Amino acid sequence: MTQPVLSVRNLEVEFVTRRATLRAINGVSFEIAKGEVLGVVGESGAGKSVTGLAVIGLIDPPGRISGGEIELSGTRIDHLPPEEIRRVRGKRIGMIFQDPLTSLNPLYRIGDQIIETIRTHTDLSESAARRRAIDLLAEVGIPAPEKRIDGYPHEFSGGMRQRVVIALAICAEPELIIADEPTTALDVSVQAQIIALIKRLGRDHGTAVMLVTHDMGVIAETCDRVAVMYSGRIAEIGPVQEVVRNPLHPYAKGLMGAIPTLAGEDKRLVQIPGAMPRLSAIPPGCPFNPRCAFAFDRCCIERPEPIRQGTQSVACHLFEPAKETAA
Amino acid sequence: MSDAVVPHRTQDHQAPAGWVRRALDSDIFYSFRRSRLTMVAASITLLFFLLAIFASWLAVQDPFDPAQLQLLNSRIAPLWTADGQSPFLLGTDEQGRDVLSAILYGLRISLAVGIAGVVFAGALGITLGLIAGYFGGVVDTVIMRIADVQLTFPAILIALLVNGVAKSLLGNRLDEMSTLGVLVIAIGLSFWVQYARTVRGSVMVEKNKDYVAAAQLIGLPAPKIMFRHVLPNTMGPILVIATINLALAIITEATLSFLGAGMPDTMPSLGTLIRIGNNYLFAGEWWIVAFPGIALAGLILSINLLGDWLRDALNPKLR
Amino acid sequence: MLAFTLRRFLQAIGVMLAVGIIAFAMFRFAGDPVNQIVSIDTSAAERASIRQSLGLDDPVLVQFGRYFINALQFKFGVSYQFRLPVSSLLAERMPATLELAIVATIFAMVAGILMGVYSALRRDTILARLFQAISLIGISLPTFLIGILLIYLFAVTLGWLPSFGRGDVVKLGWWSTGLLTVSGWKAIIMPAITLGLFQMTLIMRLVRAEMLEVLRTDYIRFARARGLTTRAIHFGHALKNTLVPVITVAGLQFGSVIAFSIITETVFQWPGMGLLFVQAVQNVDIPIMAAYLLMVSLIFVTINLVVDILYTVVDPRLRSTVGRAA
Numbered sequence: 001m002t003q004p005v006l007s008v009r010n011l012e013v014e015f016v017t018r019r020a021t022l023r024a025i026n027g028v029s030f031e032i033a034k035g036e037v038l039g040v041v042g043e044s045g046a047g048k049s050v051t052g053l054a055v056i057g058l059i060d061p062p063g064r065i066s067g068g069e070i071e072l073s074g075t076r077i078d079h080l081p082p083e084e085i086r087r088v089r090g091k092r093i094g095m096i097f098q099d100p101l102t103s104l105n106p107l108y109r110i111g112d113q114i115i116e117t118i119r120t121h122t123d124l125s126e127s128a129a130r131r132r133a134i135d136l137l138a139e140v141g142i143p144a145p146e147k148r149i150d151g152y153p154h155e156f157s158g159g160m161r162q163r164v165v166i167a168l169a170i171c172a173e174p175e176l177i178i179a180d181e182p183t184t185a186l187d188v189s190v191q192a193q194i195i196a197l198i199k200r201l202g203r204d205h206g207t208a209v210m211l212v213t214h215d216m217g218v219i220a221e222t223c224d225r226v227a228v229m230y231s232g233r234i235a236e237i238g239p240v241q242e243v244v245r246n247p248l249h250p251y252a253k254g255l256m257g258a259i260p261t262l263a264g265e266d267k268r269l270v271q272i273p274g275a276m277p278r279l280s281a282i283p284p285g286c287p288f289n290p291r292c293a294f295a296f297d298r299c300c301i302e303r304p305e306p307i308r309q310g311t312q313s314v315a316c317h318l319f320e321p322a323k324e325t326a327a
Numbered sequence: 328m329s330d331a332v333v334p335h336r337t338q339d340h341q342a343p344a345g346w347v348r349r350a351l352d353s354d355i356f357y358s359f360r361r362s363r364l365t366m367v368a369a370s371i372t373l374l375f376f377l378l379a380i381f382a383s384w385l386a387v388q389d390p391f392d393p394a395q396l397q398l399l400n401s402r403i404a405p406l407w408t409a410d411g412q413s414p415f416l417l418g419t420d421e422q423g424r425d426v427l428s429a430i431l432y433g434l435r436i437s438l439a440v441g442i443a444g445v446v447f448a449g450a451l452g453i454t455l456g457l458i459a460g461y462f463g464g465v466v467d468t469v470i471m472r473i474a475d476v477q478l479t480f481p482a483i484l485i486a487l488l489v490n491g492v493a494k495s496l497l498g499n500r501l502d503e504m505s506t507l508g509v510l511v512i513a514i515g516l517s518f519w520v521q522y523a524r525t526v527r528g529s530v531m532v533e534k535n536k537d538y539v540a541a542a543q544l545i546g547l548p549a550p551k552i553m554f555r556h557v558l559p560n561t562m563g564p565i566l567v568i569a570t571i572n573l574a575l576a577i578i579t580e581a582t583l584s585f586l587g588a589g590m591p592d593t594m595p596s597l598g599t600l601i602r603i604g605n606n607y608l609f610a611g612e613w614w615i616v617a618f619p620g621i622a623l624a625g626l627i628l629s630i631n632l633l634g635d636w637l638r639d640a641l642n643p644k645l646r
Numbered sequence: 647m648l649a650f651t652l653r654r655f656l657q658a659i660g661v662m663l664a665v666g667i668i669a670f671a672m673f674r675f676a677g678d679p680v681n682q683i684v685s686i687d688t689s690a691a692e693r694a695s696i697r698q699s700l701g702l703d704d705p706v707l708v709q710f711g712r713y714f715i716n717a718l719q720f721k722f723g724v725s726y727q728f729r730l731p732v733s734s735l736l737a738e739r740m741p742a743t744l745e746l747a748i749v750a751t752i753f754a755m756v757a758g759i760l761m762g763v764y765s766a767l768r769r770d771t772i773l774a775r776l777f778q779a780i781s782l783i784g785i786s787l788p789t790f791l792i793g794i795l796l797i798y799l800f801a802v803t804l805g806w807l808p809s810f811g812r813g814d815v816v817k818l819g820w821w822s823t824g825l826l827t828v829s830g831w832k833a834i835i836m837p838a839i840t841l842g843l844f845q846m847t848l849i850m851r852l853v854r855a856e857m858l859e860v861l862r863t864d865y866i867r868f869a870r871a872r873g874l875t876t877r878a879i880h881f882g883h884a885l886k887n888t889l890v891p892v893i894t895v896a897g898l899q900f901g902s903v904i905a906f907s908i909i910t911e912t913v914f915q916w917p918g919m920g921l922l923f924v925q926a927v928q929n930v931d932i933p934i935m936a937a938y939l940l941m942v943s944l945i946f947v948t949i950n951l952v953v954d955i956l957y958t959v960v961d962p963r964l965r966s967t968v969g970r971a972a
Contacts (some may be wrong), residue, residue, distance in 0.1 A: 056871055058867065058870060058871060082876075086870075086873050086874075086875065086876070087873060088873070089870065089871055089872065089873035090871065090872035090873025090874070091873055095871035095872075096869070097864060097867065097868055097871070099864055102863065102864035102865060103865055103868040104868070104885065105865040105867055105883050106865070106871065106887075107886055107887055107890070108883070108886075115870045115871070116874065116878065116882075117874065120872070120873060120874055120875065121873060121876070165868070168868075168872055168897050169871075169872075172873075394790055437958070476661055476664055477667070479661075479901070479946055479950070480942075480943075480946070481902050481905045482908060483905070483906070483908065483909065484905045484908070484939075484942065487908065487924070487927050488672075488927075488935060488939060490927060491676075491926070491927040491930060491932070491935050492672055492676040492932075492935075494927075494930050495676045495930045495932055535785065544864060569781070578788045581788055581790075582788055582790060582909055583791070585788075585790045585909075585912075586908070586909065586912050586924050586927070586928075587924070587928045588924070588927045588928060597820075601790070601791070601794070605794055605913075608794070608797065608798060608802055609809075611802075613798065616794060620791050620794065620795075623788065623791065624786070624787055624788075624791060627786050627787070628783075628786045628787075628790070631782075631785070631786045
């Protein structure tokens with residue numbers, strides 16, 4: 001087995017407030033291989049975005065990574081000194097945020113923002129960086145890039161701006177792209193184009209992609225594998241077809257029931273009753289137990305650990321540990 | 328700090344109660360941290376008011392009464408220095424006026440002019456704001472245009488102009504009481520804009536609410552609706568403006584008097600005392616200017632702190 | 647863009663007209679123009695004939711028109727105290743005031759921006775708290791007290807700096823400057839600090855608040871995610887976005903600086919327009935008061951106009967939206 005691009009083991013992230021220490025991420029483990037797209041899905045507050053920020057080292061005080069390891073192509077990148085993690089950001093990990101309208105500095109030409117980023121991470125000259133910036137804009141599908149490079153962000157539409165943001169994220173040929181809800185703020189018609197673009201770029205450059213979203217439709221059509229998060233933990237992770245067709249975790253079942261399909265028009269969408277617990281009031285045992293139809297005594301006492309079930313892995317007491325097969 | 332936003336945002340719609348409680352807690356915490364300072368400021372302000380009210384009992388002489396001043400006693404240094412003389416605790420000025428007594432009486436003048444100026448400005452601003460907001464249209468445009476233009480000029484300039492014009496109309500030699508009146512008018516005309524804007528804004532919001540429509544339906548006259556029903560809803564911000572303006576009004580009065588366009592030497596306010604004392608600074612008689620200066624600075628600082636606290640307490644969003 | 651500029655220009659003219667009416671009213675009704683010419687013992691008949699010759703019996707509108715045309719040519723009448731044309735008095739005093747105001751503004755901007763950036767980036771340090779304390783004092787203490795305090799410290803006690811006047815001045819045509827001599831620079835230090843202190847605290851608070859606001863924005867987060875250096879983020883991206891509103895405010899404040907120089911000039915006996923104005927108020931010299939009002943208003947209105955136009959040049963978003971609206 002080749003070395004994964006990103007390997008996260010038992011990640012814990014805490015936010016220290018005056019009142020209490022809130023654990024936003026609690027023992028999350030996953031890997032992403034070269035060229036693979038991992039979808040991370042879950043409700044708002046499940047810890048998807050915080051996981052992405054933790055990987056790229058942008059958790060600011062009062063938040064901190066309180067445990068676990070993050071490895072990028074075999075080297076640990078959690079708890080790097082600020083200057084070293086900065087060199088990783090943008091160069092080895094590219095990040096795409098949710099809102100393209102606010103991700104670009106309104107007072108700088110987009111060309112200057114791309115050139116600045118390229119020159120921060122490479123030794124290219126100003127003119128070489130400019131040529132590269134034009135190529136990048138062309139690659140992300142901006143028409144007439146040699147003209148548009150001197151435009152200001154407000155002169156671009158939302159979809160075009162997100163393409164610029166993607167160009168910025170890939171301009172140093174990163175090994176990993178973290179896309180945090182990259183389509184949520186866009187029109188439905190543009191969403192598919194952006195998703196297709198991210199997928200194509202990942203394939204063409206062999207880049208690993210971590211795609212954070214709450215849209216199961218996007219996951220189903222883009223990702224190779226999917227991780228379902230709930231209350232700062234991974235409830236279930238596995239190949240996307242398996243998880244979508246045959247979800248094991250009761251929460252994942254509910255989530256899959258919430259995908260509208262063209263075929264099943266007559267079937268009513270299933271809703272999961274209740275809401276995810278607040279960080280300050282996560283119940284003992286399995287955090288999903290108050291909403292789970294299958295919950296039994298053990299769920300309220302003991303925290304379920306991830307259990308391998310075929311190609312999937314699920315954190316639920318309904319499943320018995322299988323005879324351990326080597327991974 | 329910026330990324331702390333992440334869990335907040337994600338939690339928001341899930342369970343507001345906990346975060347609201349947390350925010351409340353932090354406000355109280357914040358208030359508590361500041362409250363010691365605020366308490367000190369409030370006590371000092373109160374002390375100044377009491378000193379001003381009971382000036383005639385506390386002072387060893389009436390500094391406004393020339394008969395009580397003796398040139399023999401002029402320029403005596405404060406009591407604790409080698410040249411100090413009882414009963415002149417803070418020394419005397421060149422006319423033999425006891426500095427402490429002058430400060431107590433001057434405090435009275437400064438506070439009186441300040442409060443009267445604020446009341447006048449408030450009455451003018453509130454009335455114009457109510458009229459502008461309630462009637463709208465041309466009346467509103469005219470009043471708010473004047474306000475806009477006036478707001479571009481510093482209050483001190485307007486106060487000086489009003490002062491000069493008033494003196495020209497009334498004759499240059501004014502007695503003390505009319506000077507007091509001119510100062511109050513000058514300050515009032517300099518500070519009405521903020522009240523008018525605030526009140527107008529509130530009225531525009533309030534007048535579309537159901538209770539005003541109901542009052543109109545049962546046939547209450549417009550002035551009654553405005554003063555009885557709309558105005559009480561704007562009292563919070565007005566109180567804040569008035570407190571902060573009190574400090575500004577006292578500064579303006581002191582500045583006018585310092586510039587020689589305010590209270591005369593025969594009935595000095597704190598600003599006048601500082602102007603007089605400033606002339607003796609080079610002669611080494613620092614106490615004539617220092618103590619009125621400290622009194623003025625302390626008064627303004629404590630009122631300002633009180634105003635800041637009031638603003639935060641009444642409307643945390645305003646910060 | 648052109649339509650926007652034109653609209654602002656017309657607004658400025660409107661304000662000047664309004665101020666002109668006030669100045670005229672002061673000139674004509676609060677002061678008696680006859681007093682500019684005659685002495686106390688002039689007979690009533692003579693006064694009446696002078697009134698006639700000055701056109702003071704003409705309809706008010708005609709008089710206003712005449713005043714207005716004169717004002718356009720900088721003819722503001724004759725000072726009661728000095729028996730000299732007001733315009734030449736003002737022209738003589740203007741360089742002193744403008745130099746003081748410019749030096750004070752530069753001081754306020756440099757110190758205010760530096761202190762503001764520092765206290766935004768290093769929020770909880772002792773120095774940042776000290777800056778906050780200074781800003782509280784700068785906002786609370788009356789200008790003249792600060793001036794007196796500086797005089798007591800640096801002129802009376804230490805004897806380092808002069809307590810009054812401009813020092814040696816050099817004539818450059820009609821402009822007299824104190825900025826070419828050592829004594830001129832020594833003389834301007836304390837007045838400039840006194841005058842600039844309030845603006846400095848204002849700018850400092852604004853820079854700090856804006857900077858904290860900008861550092862919270864998505865594009866700064868994205869800039870960090872792109873791996874830009876802290877230096878590039880703070881002083882390139884954040885500061886540039888902070889400075890747009892700061893420069894606007896500082897520009898708009900320049901008019902106030904000139905008006906506030908009334909107080910500073912009195913404390914330091916600085917021979918500028920402000921001192922002239924205070925003496926005019928004390929002596930009820932109405933023509934000077936009216937002319938000063940007009941001059942200061944003109945400076946205010948011009949600055950507002952320039953800042954408005956500059957603002958659209960600095961911020962590309964405004965440039966195009968304004969252009970599109972036009």
